[in-house]
Amino acid sequence: MSSLFNVIFTTEFAFSVLRVTTPILFAALGALISNRAGIINIGLEGIMLVAALSGVVVSAYTGSSWVGLMGAVLAGTLISGILAFFTLHFKTHIILGGVAINMFASGGTVFILYLLSGDKGSSTSLPSKVLPSVDIPLLKDIPVLGPIFSGHNVLTYMSIIAVFVVYYMLKRTPLGLRIRSVGENPQAAQSVGVSVVKVQYTALLLSGFFAGLGGAYMSMGYLSLFTRDMTAGRGWIAIAAESMGRSTTVGTTLTSLLFGAADALANALQVLKIPAELIGTLPYVTTVIGLIVYAVSESRKRNRKLKRLEKKS
Amino acid sequence: MMPNQLLEMKNITKVYPNGVVANQNVQFSLAEGEIHAIVGENGAGKSTLMKMMFGMEEPSEGEIILRGKQVLLASPQDAIDHGIGMVHQHFMLVPSFTVAENMVLGMEPKKGVSINYNEAVRMTEEMSKKYNLLVNPKAKVEDLSVGMKQKVEILKALLRGAEILILDEPTAVLTPQETEELFRELTQLKQQGHTIVFISHKLKEVKAICDRITIMRAGKSEGVFWTKDVTEQEISKLMVGRDVVLRYDKEKKPYGAPILSVTDFSLADETGKALLDKVAFKVRGGEIVGIAGVEGNGQTQLVEALTGSLAVRGGNVAIKGTDIQGYDIRKIRSLGVSYIPEDRMRQGAAKDASISDNLISTQYNTKAMNNGPFLKSKKIAKLATTLIEEFRVRCSGPNQPIGMLSGGNMQKVVVARECSTAPDLLIAEQPTRGVDIGAAQFIHQKLIELRDGGSGVLLISADLNEILELSDSLLVMYEGQIVAYLEEPWAVSEEELGLYMLGINRQDEQQIRRAVEA
Ligand SMILES: Nc1ncnc2c1ncn2[C@@H]1O[C@H](COP(=O)(O)OP(=O)(O)O)[C@@H](O)[C@H]1O
Ligand SMILES: [Mg+2]
Numbered sequence: 001m002s003s004l005f006n007v008i009f010t011t012e013f014a015f016s017v018l019r020v021t022t023p024i025l026f027a028a029l030g031a032l033i034s035n036r037a038g039i040i041n042i043g044l045e046g047i048m049l050v051a052a053l054s055g056v057v058v059s060a061y062t063g064s065s066w067v068g069l070m071g072a073v074l075a076g077t078l079i080s081g082i083l084a085f086f087t088l089h090f091k092t093h094i095i096l097g098g099v100a101i102n103m104f105a106s107g108g109t110v111f112i113l114y115l116l117s118g119d120k121g122s123s124t125s126l127p128s129k130v131l132p133s134v135d136i137p138l139l140k141d142i143p144v145l146g147p148i149f150s151g152h153n154v155l156t157y158m159s160i161i162a163v164f165v166v167y168y169m170l171k172r173t174p175l176g177l178r179i180r181s182v183g184e185n186p187q188a189a190q191s192v193g194v195s196v197v198k199v200q201y202t203a204l205l206l207s208g209f210f211a212g213l214g215g216a217y218m219s220m221g222y223l224s225l226f227t228r229d230m231t232a233g234r235g236w237i238a239i240a241a242e243s244m245g246r247s248t249t250v251g252t253t254l255t256s257l258l259f260g261a262a263d264a265l266a267n268a269l270q271v272l273k274i275p276a277e278l279i280g281t282l283p284y285v286t287t288v289i290g291l292i293v294y295a296v297s298e299s300r301k302r303n304r305k306l307k308r309l310e311k312k313s
Numbered sequence: 314m315m316p317n318q319l320l321e322m323k324n325i326t327k328v329y330p331n332g333v334v335a336n337q338n339v340q341f342s343l344a345e346g347e348i349h350a351i352v353g354e355n356g357a358g359k360s361t362l363m364k365m366m367f368g369m370e371e372p373s374e375g376e377i378i379l380r381g382k383q384v385l386l387a388s389p390q391d392a393i394d395h396g397i398g399m400v401h402q403h404f405m406l407v408p409s410f411t412v413a414e415n416m417v418l419g420m421e422p423k424k425g426v427s428i429n430y431n432e433a434v435r436m437t438e439e440m441s442k443k444y445n446l447l448v449n450p451k452a453k454v455e456d457l458s459v460g461m462k463q464k465v466e467i468l469k470a471l472l473r474g475a476e477i478l479i480l481d482e483p484t485a486v487l488t489p490q491e492t493e494e495l496f497r498e499l500t501q502l503k504q505q506g507h508t509i510v511f512i513s514h515k516l517k518e519v520k521a522i523c524d525r526i527t528i529m530r531a532g533k534s535e536g537v538f539w540t541k542d543v544t545e546q547e548i549s550k551l552m553v554g555r556d557v558v559l560r561y562d563k564e565k566k567p568y569g570a571p572i573l574s575v576t577d578f579s580l581a582d583e584t585g586k587a588l589l590d591k592v593a594f595k596v597r598g599g600e601i602v603g604i605a606g607v608e609g610n611g612q613t614q615l616v617e618a619l620t621g622s623l624a625v626r627g628g629n630v631a632i633k634g635t636d637i638q639g640y641d642i643r644k645i646r647s648l649g650v651s652y653i654p655e656d657r658m659r660q661g662a663a664k665d666a667s668i669s670d671n672l673i674s675t676q677y678n679t680k681a682m683n684n685g686p687f688l689k690s691k692k693i694a695k696l697a698t699t700l701i702e703e704f705r706v707r708c709s710g711p712n713q714p715i716g717m718l719s720g721g722n723m724q725k726v727v728v729a730r731e732c733s734t735a736p737d738l739l740i741a742e743q744p745t746r747g748v749d750i751g752a753a754q755f756i757h758q759k760l761i762e763l764r765d766g767g768s769g770v771l772l773i774s775a776d777l778n779e780i781l782e783l784s785d786s787l788l789v790m791y792e793g794q795i796v797a798y799l800e801e802p803w804a805v806s807e808e809e810l811g812l813y814m815l816g817i818n819r820q821d822e823q824q825i826r827r828a829v830e831a
Contacts, residue, residue, distance in 0.1 A: 172427040173428060174421040177414060177418060177421060180407070180409070180410075181410065184409060185407045187405055188406055189418065189419070190389065191369075192393075192405070192419040192473070193390035193419050193420075194419040
């Protein structure tokens with residue numbers, strides 16, 4: 001048990017929480033935007049995967065990690081755009097469309113990887129670039145905080161900025177207002193001339209944009225190469241985080257961190273003699289526990305309210 | 314005087330994709346500055362005609378001429394651009410938004426990249442003042458009363474430059490006071506030069522404020538009349554195609570044993586304001602007990618408590634002698650209670666499910682309807698067909714989704730379901746709200762049949778005519794209290810009832826106690 005605490009209460013662990021939260025957070029923000037527009041993007045997993053490969057391929061051929069990042073984001077947005085086109089234009093069911101995207105991404109990325117590198121497992125033979133890590137002046141010299149918050153990949157900082165951007169966008173901008181109105185009462189939006197389809201298109205494209213950033217981080221930050229199915233369920237966890245976060249920006253961010261922490265813990269515990277399979281279940285066990293805690297607290301709240309009513313009457 | 318023609322709809326025919334012919338060669342014209350009523354039974358095609366005028370549906374045939382020019386209205390935006398606004402039967406508001414946010418949705422004032430919320434509030438206040446429609450711009454819409462929501466809807470249309478304002482059954486959801494207020498507001502709008510289309514079932518209202526009336530029946534126009542030239546009887550004859558009997562013959566029989574007894578039931582809200590204050594009454598077998606009152610005086614909470622969605626704590630509610638404390642709706646139903654909820658769209662029916670599924674939704678789990686995990690589909694189909702016939706539900710068959718039916722027919726399905734289980738107690742909450750005269754009468758007849766068969770009926774209604782005609786005894790609620798118990802409601806005038814409803818008069822304790830002791 002003491003060795004467990006030795007693992008958790010270290011600045012390295014706190015640092016790694018932020019590190020592994022990044023892709024989940026990006027994808028969860030993507031899930032948030034599309035869900036608020038009333039359309040659930042379950043293609044996030046596939047979109048991240050395609051973006052991860054695109055980043056590697058583009059950066060390898062252009063020699064620039066930044067162009068690679070653009071390629072990844074563009075690919076993510078494009079795939080989401082295709083999903084939007086099928087569901088909003090041809091009225092394919094979003095779940096079917098999303099499943100198709102995920103399956104296509106899983107197989108398609110391996111196919112393209114093989115075409116370009118002759119390897120079905122990873123992109124080791126491609127000279128792909130990595131996005132830089134950033135040391136933050138002043139902060140990096142503060143004890144405890146410095147080692148936790150400084151020295152992260154540039155995308156990790158972008159994910160934190162993205163939280164504020166998304167929060168502001170949803171709360172304060174006309175687009176945010178329209179997204180929320182479409183999600184809550186599409187007829188109301190339609191009746192004042194807001195095009196539901198256009199808003200949902202925009203939301204899905206933004207959703208793909210953020211998932212694309214998450215994908216880029218996977219292959220150009222978290223790791224420095226693409227490997228087969230490397231997103232490993234993060235797109236799905238992001239969807240869970242969004243709904244556990246009750247579709248609010250703050251809630252989604254906090255639950256993403258929770259999942260990130262569980263993930264980091266699973267990584268850290270691998271040094272202890274606990275079966276790897278058991279550790280691997282940690283993020284998922286966290287999900288279940290989180291949902292139970294949420295349900296219990298909600299029903300407590302209801303009971304308290306009733307009790308209050310009773311006292312008064 | 315020949316009015317100045319503003320808009321004309323010529324030879325309009327509308328066939329919905331499912332084959333329903335909702336409008337057939339309809340003519341409609343609007344004169345500048347008039348209030349024009351469209352009356353007709355549910356399903357007559359009124360909403361459809363107006364949806365075409367507002368660009369929500371496209372006519373299959375016919376043309377729309379605005380100010381002498383033919384126009385194509387392909388979307389609500391087109392209609393808005395042409396100065397046409399609509400307040401829908403079901404409000405088109407976003408509940409979690411504030412009034413100001415709802416007002417500017419789609420045309421948000423901007424400051425940089427964000428919404429200029431202060432400007433939105435200012436715009437709302439300005440419109441509110443200009444048209445004397447008082448709303449609080451910063452209030453959340455979900456916290457508003459129905460009457461307030463309607464004001465927001467009207468303001469929304471006006472803000473978008475509506476000169477023609479369509480109101481689809483605006484009074485169906487309003488209290489008498491709110492209705493009067495609306496009429497004052499509409500008259501004012503008319504004086505300010507707006508043209509108003511007013512859809513209603515209530516002929517008195519139509520007579521009160523409209524200049525002309527277009528009567529619709531079964532998708533066709535039965536003609537247009539000057540309001541002052543036709544009587545209510547003539548209108549209703551053209552609407553329904555038969556003379557409407559507004560009196561019911563009820564057999565006078567001694568009442569049976571008490572089925573529902575409520576004793577000293579009190580309830581307060583979060584702020585400590587009393588919602589129900591020592592409410593006590595009985596419903597006996599063979600008796601229709603009416604509850605009248607301006608909406609928001611505790612009726613909703615009373616019904617919620619009786620149907621198990623609000624816990625009974627202060628006081629006691631017993632059904633056939635069983636205390637229902639801690640009971641949920643299923644357990645309450647198993648005591649022989651049926652419930653027609655006020656909101657058929659949200660509570661009364663599952664919109665996308667079929668008529669037959671909706672008909673058995675309260676008894677699919679009984680032995681009569683299933684063999685273990687499987688439903689007895691033949692039996693259910695037969696039951697559904699019988700009920701559809703008995704209740705004269707106009708539909709294409711038991712498998713049609715209930716959401717496709719008109720309001721009146723949807724309500725008939727709900728009533729059929731609730732009556733078919735031969736309940737001992739029926740709680741009917743606004744059973745004919747927004748329902749046409751024909752269907753309403755039919756539903757009234759069914760309630761009386763139940764009563765004559767020895768069941769107790771608790772009728773909560775804002776329709777004074779309905780409650781005075783049907784009830785054997787009548788309770789009036791005001792601010793959570795019962796302020797009057799009236800034993801021969803049909804002999805009570807609407808004026809007298811109004812005094813109780815508005816809290817101007819109240820009976821003394823002893824008279825009110827008769828509700829329990831009689
Ligand atoms: N979207 C729709 N699709 C198919 N049928 C419809 C639709 N809307 C209305 N109807 C049918 O058209 C007829 C007229 O309906 P409506 O115009 O709503 O009548 P009203 O407003 O007079 O009650 C009804 O039979 C109704 O069931
Ligand atoms: Mg209608």
